[in-house]
Every structure is written in C-alpha cells, then in structure tokens.
Amino acid sequence: xxxxxxxxxxxxxxxxxxxxxxxxxxxxxxxxxxxxxxxxxxxxxxxxxxxxxxxxxxxxxxxxxxxxxxxxxxxxxxxxxxxxxxxxxxxxxxxxxxxxxxxxxxxxxxxxxxxxxxxxxxxxxxxxxxxxxxxxxxxxxxxxxxxxxxxxxxxxxxxxxxxxxxxxxxxxxxxxxxxxxxxxxxxxxxxxxxxxxxxxxxxxxxxxxxxxxxxxxxxxxxxxxxxxxx
Amino acid sequence: xxxxxxxxxxxxxxxxxxxxxxxxxxxxxxxxxxxxxxxxxxxxxxxxxxxxxxxxxxxxxxxxxxxxxxxxxxxxxxxxxxxxxxxxxxxxxxxxxxxxxxxxxxxxxxxxxxxxxxxxxxxxxxxxxxxxxxxxxxxxxxxxxxxxxxxxxxxxxxxxxxxxxxxxxxxxxxxxxxxxxxxxxxxxxxxxxxxxxxxxxxxxxxxxxxxxxxxxxxxxxxxxxxxxxxxxxxxxxxxx
Numbered sequence: 001x002x003x004x005x006x007x008x009x010x011x012x013x014x015x016x017x018x019x020x021x022x023x024x025x026x027x028x029x030x031x032x033x034x035x036x037x038x039x040x041x042x043x044x045x046x047x048x049x050x051x052x053x054x055x056x057x058x059x060x061x062x063x064x065x066x067x068x069x070x071x072x073x074x075x076x077x078x079x080x081x082x083x084x085x086x087x088x089x090x091x092x093x094x095x096x097x098x099x100x101x102x103x104x105x106x107x108x109x110x111x112x113x114x115x116x117x118x119x120x121x122x123x124x125x126x127x128x129x130x131x132x133x134x135x136x137x138x139x140x141x142x143x144x145x146x147x148x149x150x151x152x153x154x155x156x157x158x159x160x161x162x163x164x165x166x167x168x169x170x171x172x173x174x175x176x177x178x179x180x181x182x183x184x185x186x187x188x189x190x191x192x193x194x195x196x197x198x199x200x201x202x203x204x205x206x207x208x209x210x211x212x213x214x215x216x217x218x219x220x221x222x223x224x225x226x227x228x229x230x
Numbered sequence: 231x232x233x234x235x236x237x238x239x240x241x242x243x244x245x246x247x248x249x250x251x252x253x254x255x256x257x258x259x260x261x262x263x264x265x266x267x268x269x270x271x272x273x274x275x276x277x278x279x280x281x282x283x284x285x286x287x288x289x290x291x292x293x294x295x296x297x298x299x300x301x302x303x304x305x306x307x308x309x310x311x312x313x314x315x316x317x318x319x320x321x322x323x324x325x326x327x328x329x330x331x332x333x334x335x336x337x338x339x340x341x342x343x344x345x346x347x348x349x350x351x352x353x354x355x356x357x358x359x360x361x362x363x364x365x366x367x368x369x370x371x372x373x374x375x376x377x378x379x380x381x382x383x384x385x386x387x388x389x390x391x392x393x394x395x396x397x398x399x400x401x402x403x404x405x406x407x408x409x410x411x412x413x414x415x416x417x418x419x420x421x422x423x424x425x426x427x428x429x430x431x432x433x434x435x436x437x438x439x440x441x442x443x444x445x446x447x448x449x450x451x452x453x454x455x456x457x458x459x460x461x462x463x464x465x466x467x468x469x470x
Contacts, residue, residue, distance in 0.1 A: 057296070061303060063300045101241045135244065135246060135251075136251075139249035142249075164260050
C-alpha cells in the first residue's frame with residue numbers, strides 16, 4: 001500500500017482513498033441532511049419548551065418570536081430529507097431502512113429477551129431498531145406538521161377543532177421527546193457510531209461487530225465499497 | 231421506494247408501515263380527541279389533587295393556567311407604585327392607585343377562562359371594579375366609541391367597543407380565585423372580559439383610554455379576531 005502523498009495532492013473531494021481499516025458509512029450529503037434535521041428538531045423542541053413549560057415561559061417570554069421560530073423550524077423540518085432525495089446514497093439508505101430482512105426479526109427477538117451480544121443481534125447497515133425508528137419519526141413529524149398547520153391556520157379543516165389538533169400535537173410532542181432521548185442515548189453510548197455520522201467513516205471492526213451483514217451484503221451485491229460520491 | 235431491488239430479496243416494508251401506522255394513529259387521534267380529552271381531563275383533575283411535584287401541569291391539557299407574555303421581562307408593580315390611568319375622550323381623566331381601586335365597590339364575576347391554545351379553567355371567580363363604573367366616573371364624551379387598554383409590560387394592548395366595555399361581566403380585576411392577582415397572572419390589576427377568549431383579558435393593565443374607534447390590539451394585529459366572543463360550545467362544553 002503506497003502511503004498517500006499529502007503535500008502535493010489537495011485532499012480529493014470525489015475519490016478520497018479509503019484507509020484500509022475504515023469503511024465509508026455515510027456520504028457528505030447524508031451527514032448534512034442529518035445535521036440540518038437535528039438542528040431544526042432542536043429548535044422546535046427548545047422553542048416549544050419556552051412556549052409550554054411555565055418557568056421557561058416566565059424566563060424567556062417573547063411569545064410571538066418563539067411562536068415564529070417554532071412554526072418555521074417545524075415547516076422546514078422535512079426539507080433536508082426532501083432535498084436529500086437528490087442524493088443516490090440517501091435514496092439507497094432509505095431503501096435499506098424500509099425493508100426488513102429475516103435477521104431483523106431475530107434482532108427484535110433478542111431485544112425482547114434482553115440478549116445484548118452482537119452475535120445475538122444481527123444487522124445489516126441498519127438494525128431493526130433503527131429501521132422502525134426512522135419510519136416512526138418520519139410519520140410523527142408529518143403528524144406534528146399537519147396538526148401544527150391546523151393550529152396555525154384556524155379553520156383550515158372545519159371538521160377538526162383547534163382543541164383536538166392541540167391535544168394530538170401536545171401528546172405526540174411528549175412521545176417524540178421520549179423517543180429522541182432514546183435516540184440520543186444510543187448515540188451517546190456508542191462513540192464509533194457518532195464518529196460515523198460526524199466523519200462518514202467507521203472502523204471495519206466496528207462494522208463487522210455491530211452491522212455484520214452490511215459489508216457481506218454489499219460485496220455480494222457487487223458493490224465492493226462505496227467510494228464514489230455524487 | 232423499492233423500485234430497484236438489486237440482488238437482495240426485498241423484505242417486508244416495515245419502515246413504510248411504521249410511518250403509515252403513525253400517520254394512521256395521528257388521524258385516529260384527531261378523530262378521537264374530543265373523547266380522549268374528556269377522559270384525560272378527568273384523570274388529570276384527580277391526579278393533580280394528589281400530585282405534589284406539579285408534574286401534571288406539564289402534561290397536555292392541564293387543569294390550570296399557563297403563563298403567556300409577549301415581552302422578555304415584565305416589571306413588577308405593587309400597591310406602592312401601581313397606577314391605572316383613565317383618559318382619552320373623557321371629561322375627568324384621572325389616575326387610580328391600587329388602594330383607591332380596592333376602596334371602590336367590588337363586583338364578583340364567575341366565568342370560564344378559555345384560551346385559544348386549548349387550555350381552560352372553568353368557573354373561575356374574579357373580583358374587582360366594573361369597567362363601566364370607571365368609565366362612568368370619568369364621564370365618556372359623546373364622540374367616544376371604543377376603549378383601548380395599555381399594559382405596563384410595555385407592549386400588550388387590547389380593545390373593546392364601548393358597548394362591550396359597559397357589560398356587567400367586564401371587570402378591572404383585582405382578585406382571582408379569592409386572592410390578589412399575582413404577577414404571573416397579570417397582577418396586581420388585569421382585565422377580565424368574561425364572555426370572550428382570554429387574550430381579550432389583558433394582563434398588567436396600566437391604562438384605559440376612550441377612543442373614537444376600535445384600535446386592534448396586540449394579537450389582533452397578528453391575525454386574531456377583534457371580537458373574541460366565546461361561542462356557546464366553548465362555554466358549556468359538558469354536553470356534546
């Protein structure tokens with residue numbers, strides 16, 4: 001293996017040579033989508049806390065400003081994902097997230113039986129929990145957006161009272177808070193997973209351990225490694 | 231989403247099912263909300279009786295008030311520095327102190343507090359001076375047609391037509407739930423307009439001025455109805 005000549009070649013953007021022990025997990029586009037969505041979600045949550053929780057509301061006040069930020073960050077929440085559809089990497093990962101493999105059911109069984117060893121929890125690029133989480137949060141964001149719009153534009157749907165929209169919006173908000181805390185806890189427990197989302201690369205040993213079927217499936221499918229970016 | 235199953239056999243679309251399931255649950259939630267909500271309110275009402283932590287106040291539809299302010303911080307006023315100015319198109323403009331307001335004839339109005347944001351506090355007693363009494367004391371001139379309210383938070387305003395302002399269930403309130411109104415609830419003096427949504431009941435009241443036409447208030451400039459009447463469904467929600 002020749003060492004990369006760092007001085008003369010400017011760090012290539014299209015085909016960066018892969019270090020032998022690192023595997024590309026997320027493209028730049030995917031990481032930007034995740035980051036933008038994360039920040040928008042955080043804005044939604046912080047402003048909602050300032051509107052909803054009395055001590056914070058008393059501390060911050062400025063209700064119209066909080067409402068405006070909340071509304072627009074909520075509206076913008078699906079935008080990064082929609083733009084992401086232009087990226088083939090992102091579309092490929094959406095397909096992976098959507099489809100359940102046989103071993104995903106085994107993963108779920110292991111969770112129910114509280115078996116934590118990686119052997120008991122086989123996973124492709126995404127494990128069953130990540131797949132369910134992705135689908136659920138997508139639906140939840142759409143429901144939040146819809147009920148939010150009902151509150152914003154009063155009388156948009158005369159059939160549904162504003163009170164009902166608020167009730168669903170509030171209840172689901174708490175569900176999202178709980179699920180997001182779980183999402184962040186999982187990330188907090190696994191530095192290598194965070195590294196993957198931050199840099200795009202993970203170690204091969206981590207991938208073999210936690211997503212054993214991923215690299216195997218990719219090589220069977222004839223895609224040795226995703227080195228090309230769009 | 232699954233237009234190109236390359237080599238791997240496509241498994242069940244569980245991700246899509248999770249998403250559609252959530253959408254379905256959302257729609258069902260909207261349809262069932264009126265019923266769920268009633269049960270939930272009953273449960274919360276019972277739970278808040280034994281809840282020492284106050285955590286029930288965080289849950290949706292808590293049986294209680296929520297704090298709304300349109301500015302960052304609101305100065306605190308008490309009997310030593312509170313003043314209510316009555317002016318505009320009147321013959322005898324004057325300024326009231328808190329003890330002066332307390333010395334006037336007091337009226338009690340028991341009404342439902344209903345916010346446009348879904349929370350409500352039923353049968354809340356307010357005590358204070360009828361707005362009509364203050365207007366009469368000031369002597370409204372013939373060209374006066376509406377009343378504009380100012381607040382010492384420096385931003386909030388409200389308005390009523392003169393006819394609405396003279397109703398007997400419109401108070402310059404000093405007490406709520408038999409106690410002096412606290413700062414958080416808009417004290418020491420706030421408006422209470424019983425037949426309308428609670429945004430019409432301006433907190434931290436500092437000025438009443440008679441005008442020749444209705445000047446839209448703070449939220450009304452931001453899309454709220456100038457007449458915030460509660461309809462019967464809102465006031466008596468027990469049926470239906």
